[in-house]
Amino acid sequence: MRADAQRNYDRIVEAASEAVARDGAEASLEEIARRAGVGSATLHRHFPNRWALMSAVFHGRTEGLCERAGELETAPDPHEALVTWLRELAAYSATARGLAAVLLAEPLQQSESCGAMLVTAGERLRLRAVEAATVRPDVSIADLLTLVNAIALAAEKTGPAEAARLVSLAMDGISAHPQTR
Amino acid sequence: MRADAQRNYDRIVEAASEAVARDGAEASLEEIARRAGVGSATLHRHFPNRWALMSAVFHGRTEGLCERAGELETAPDPHEALVTWLRELAAYSATARGLAAVLLAEPLQQSESCGAMLVTAGERLRLRAVEAATVRPDVSIADLLTLVNAIALAAEKTGPAEAARLVSLAMDGISAHPQTR
């Protein structure tokens, strides 16, 4: 990639970050291009569709969440670590309007994508919890991420607190006496 | 309402139903108006925004789900009845692309809305399950509907089967031994 192309790429992502923070994932691509000081054609060449741009925007934040997963790997309680991480993911997704939609929209297994990063990071936490026998082994990390993202998406209007509450609910299960069934 | 206005209203809803079945909730409003044989202004007069139209489109289906809830009220196992109903709701939402988004978008307590109908219908099933002590009393029907709709929204790409599976997962809880925590 040529140096000027790289510079334009970075400027677009930066402008997009600001726009998304203000207007959510439905921000105008044209305005992003205008603020970045590039033509709209340049934006569309670098990012063939809206999701591609959003994916780039959220890449940094996603890395932060993966680092957090690394920290939690050494936590004493594996189950608590997994739940905490998922709750943080939900809270962040609910704040960064559009992240949840992006994660759900793109195929989860596509490498280099935000989703793939979260899968590999989360899988370790899940494995630890399964080994500790606090999580059913037939529940995949994809299941958990989909569930959490779904909740974040639904809670975008109601706020991060509600999102975290629903995550806890789903994790504990809503049944009063699950062992009797 | 004048007779011709009513006729146009019905034709718009019918055209919208077909369009939604084909293209999902993002169907073109202009094309819906065209197919209904009315001007776009008429469509926008009857339905001030997209959600209003979608709400009308899904009204009939929602009534069907409410009837189903009525049937399930006499089922022998209250817990199974609740879970079955929620699973059916999820499966239908995942099929009727956009229903979930509509239910999440409109305020749940607004009377006459699809959401309100589901709340009253589902509340009875939930109460029966609470009385049978198989569901925690602090879980509201709004919690359950939000959770199920969130899952349906997330599973729109993967299909109804996956949606039903995730609902079961959330209801059972993903923990291996919930009673130990």
Place this chain on the structure above:
DNA sequence: GCAGAAGCGGGGGGCCACCCCACTTATTGT
């Protein structure tokens, strides 16, 4: 049957995503 109001829809404005193509600019081999 008629007056008035309720309803209608063509057309236009503003905005959008996306594409085409003539022009500019960085890179590379000599």
Place this chain on the structure above:
DNA sequence: ACAATAAGTGGGGTGGCCCCCCGCTTCTGC
């Protein structure tokens, strides 16, 4: 240093969208 070249650029065009204005049509109560 410099020319050849391939990569990159952005202005403008296209088609579509939502929504609104306003003169015209059609229904309804008397």
